[in-house]
Amino acid sequence: MTAPQIEIQLIAMVVAIACAIPGVFLVLRKMALISDAISHSILPGIVLGFFLTHDLNSPWLILLAAITGVITVVLVEAIQKTGLVKEDTAIGLVFPALFSIGVILIAKNANDVHLDVDAVLLGELAFAPFDRLELFGADVGPKSLWVMGIILICTLALLFLFFKELKVSTFDAGLSSALGISPIVMHYGLMSVSSITVVGAFDAVGAILVVALMIAPAATAYLLTSDLKKMIGLSIAFGVASALMGYWAAHLLDASISGAMTSVLGLVFLSVYLFAPNKGLISVLYRQRQQRTEVSLLTFLLHLNNHQDINERHINHLNEHINWQKVRSKTVVDLALKNNMISIEDDIVSLTEKGLEFTELALEYIITNKDEKIEPMKDDFFLFRG
Amino acid sequence: MEKIAVQVDDLTVAYNYKPVLWDIDLFIPEGVLMAIVGPNGAGKSTLIKAILGIIDPIAGSVSIYGKPYDKQRKLVAYVPQKGSVDWDFPTTALDVVMMGTYGSLGWIKRPGSKEKKAALEALEKVGMLSFKNRQISQLSGGQQQRVFLARALVQNASIYFMDEPFQGVDATTEIAIINILKELRKAGKTVIVVHHDLQTVPEYFDWVTFLNVKKIATGPVKDIFNDDNLTKTYGINYKVAINK
Numbered sequence: 261m262t263a264p265q266i267e268i269q270l271i272a273m274v275v276a277i278a279c280a281i282p283g284v285f286l287v288l289r290k291m292a293l294i295s296d297a298i299s300h301s302i303l304p305g306i307v308l309g310f311f312l313t314h315d316l317n318s319p320w321l322i323l324l325a326a327i328t329g330v331i332t333v334v335l336v337e338a339i340q341k342t343g344l345v346k347e348d349t350a351i352g353l354v355f356p357a358l359f360s361i362g363v364i365l366i367a368k369n370a371n372d373v374h375l376d377v378d379a380v381l382l383g384e385l386a387f388a389p390f391d392r393l394e395l396f397g398a399d400v401g402p403k404s405l406w407v408m409g410i411i412l413i414c415t416l417a418l419l420f421l422f423f424k425e426l427k428v429s430t431f432d433a434g435l436s437s438a439l440g441i442s443p444i445v446m447h448y449g450l451m452s453v454s455s456i457t458v459v460g461a462f463d464a465v466g467a468i469l470v471v472a473l474m475i476a477p478a479a480t481a482y483l484l485t486s487d488l489k490k491m492i493g494l495s496i497a498f499g500v501a502s503a504l505m506g507y508w509a510a511h512l513l514d515a516s517i518s519g520a521m522t523s524v525l526g527l528v529f530l531s532v533y534l535f536a537p538n539k540g541l542i543s544v545l546y547r548q549r550q551q552r553t554e555v556s557l558l559t560f561l562l563h564l565n566n567h568q569d570i571n572e573r574h575i576n577h578l579n580e581h582i583n584w585q586k587v588r589s590k591t592v593v594d595l596a597l598k599n600n601m602i603s604i605e606d607d608i609v610s611l612t613e614k615g616l617e618f619t620e621l622a623l624e625y626i627i628t629n630k631d632e633k634i635e636p637m638k639d640d641f642f643l644f645r646g
Numbered sequence: 647m648e649k650i651a652v653q654v655d656d657l658t659v660a661y662n663y664k665p666v667l668w669d670i671d672l673f674i675p676e677g678v679l680m681a682i683v684g685p686n687g688a689g690k691s692t693l694i695k696a697i698l699g700i701i702d703p704i705a706g707s708v709s710i711y712g713k714p715y716d717k718q719r720k721l722v723a724y725v726p727q728k729g730s731v732d733w734d735f736p737t738t739a740l741d742v743v744m745m746g747t748y749g750s751l752g753w754i755k756r757p758g759s760k761e762k763k764a765a766l767e768a769l770e771k772v773g774m775l776s777f778k779n780r781q782i783s784q785l786s787g788g789q790q791q792r793v794f795l796a797r798a799l800v801q802n803a804s805i806y807f808m809d810e811p812f813q814g815v816d817a818t819t820e821i822a823i824i825n826i827l828k829e830l831r832k833a834g835k836t837v838i839v840v841h842h843d844l845q846t847v848p849e850y851f852d853w854v855t856f857l858n859v860k861k862i863a864t865g866p867v868k869d870i871f872n873d874d875n876l877t878k879t880y881g882i883n884y885k886v887a888i889n890k
């Protein structure tokens with residue numbers, strides 16, 4: 261690997277981590293769309309900042325653009341508060357307005373400088389190593405690595421200090437407010453951090469794709485864990501892994517780095533959506549099938565329990581009595597036999613002691629709906645796992 | 647004369663200039679178990695939220711033991727409506743109960759072993775200790791409500807505000823919850839509950855406030871829980887079987 265290659269990957273990793281952290285809270289607060297709005301509406305802020313500083317990595321430009329991001333949120337909430345339109349409509353009204361102001365400003369005034377709409381929207385990670393930071397005459401690395409590194413350190417410090425506050429205000433704003441942890445302060449704090457991160461990252465990955473780095477890792481992690489800390493950890497891992505894989509995919513295909521990174525993010529989400537152990541599509545479908553079989557099994561056992569006369573329990577007539585197809589009856593009988601719940605003598609099916617006990621437990625559960633009744637059954641069956 | 651736990655003076659709250667609470671005056675004596683009743687949209691939840699400073703009133707004031715709420719936060723515990731939070735949030739029952747300790751911890755400080763112990767005790771009190779590590783979406787409605795109650799208990803407050811704690815819970819949980827509320831009252835705490843089921847008011851509560859945008863009446867259940875006040879509050883000729 262050459263030095264620029266290493267630098268590009270370092271920047272990609274830092275951007276991925278810095279985006280994943282606020283992304284988790286945006287996803288949990290159901291505000292994913294706000295990040296999209298911010299990423300567009302910071303454009304006029306960037307343009308104005310660029311006119312003032314003539315430097316895309318200046319901290320003033322980043323602050324100015326981040327303020328535009330927060331203004332977006334304020335405007336969206338103000339429009340929403342009128343009660344005339346819903347939040348999604350308010351978002352749809354605000355960010356194109358601000359974005360278009362930015363587009364016009366660029367077209368009118370910035371034709372001769374390195375700032376065009378394409379660069380803002382798509383970014384170009386490959387060029388990041390050319391823009392160096394010099395301190396006391398010495399080259400200390402790419403500027404955007406420093407910018408994003410500082411943003412990341414601030415984000416990590418805030419996350420560490422205010423983790424508890426972020427958690428409670430995200431989960432239960434009412435309680436948070438009653439406890440004296442102002443949800444409004446936390447809300448605008450998170451919006452500010454998100455805005456600053458988007459501005460810092462837009463140069464590297466572009467204003468649109470930065471949204472993918474914020475939302476996709478968090479959405480993926482959400483499918484895998486039920487612990488907030490693990491969700492943050494997993495989001496970071498998915499973000500970093502996708503960024504690195506995306507870089508090498510772009511290298512092999514000779515394509516846009518940010519485009520490849522985003523595609524990988526999408527593919528990672530898709531595979532987790534399909535294969536996640538609990539919430540994944542395949543596992544859900546499998547569980548539903550299991551549950552169907554187990555409901556059938558229970559129906560079958562209840563039937564045996566209710567009917568003592570031999571002709572109701574003859575193996576060849578069972579499917580007629582319960583009105584099942586042959587295949588299904590066979591699955592159910594096999595399952596019951598495997599679990600020693602029935603015995604078959606002279607083609608007559610009877611409940612074993614275990615089967616009887618199981619049926620009674622299940623009946624009690626159906627009547628009382630009390631979880632503790634079925635604790636011992638849970639190991640055998642999906643059905644009762646709730 | 648008994649102490650006044652909560653005093654509300656001339657409280658008016660409006661959403662978009664439409665008043666939802668109009669000039670409410672209310673004294674809640676210390677040590678009562680009080681129901682707030684009224685039809686949908688009467689402002690019952692809003693009253694609690696305004697007392698707790700979650701909503702800003704356009705007029706009036708609130709005091710908790712004679713001081714503004716800001717200064718008395720630690721004396722007050724709050725149970726919001728169960729439906730007001732996202733139960734798919736990635737966290738466990740124990741962690742939710744721990745949130746009750748965040749108020750006394752203040753900003754930045756993290757909960758430690760003392761807070762964890764208090765949270766476990768509260769879970770035990772509501773009969774949910776064995777579910778402590780269960781993800782909250784895996785709990786039944788009644789269990790979720792018990793977790794919320796445990797979170798209020800861990801605040802170890804003097805005044806408890808609860809927004810419809812019996813909503814969507816089974817009969818067993820309802821009895822368990824009311825027994826805990828009665829225990830709180832016995833310990834000298836003040837408990838204020840937004841309540842829907844008029845039939846159970848005389849059995850569960852000793853104090854009641856009728857509310858419908860304006861305050862209709864407030865006082866001991868045995869004196870004021872009658873057809874006259876019910877009709878004034880609900881607007882129709884409301885009759886309930888009251889077993890005094």
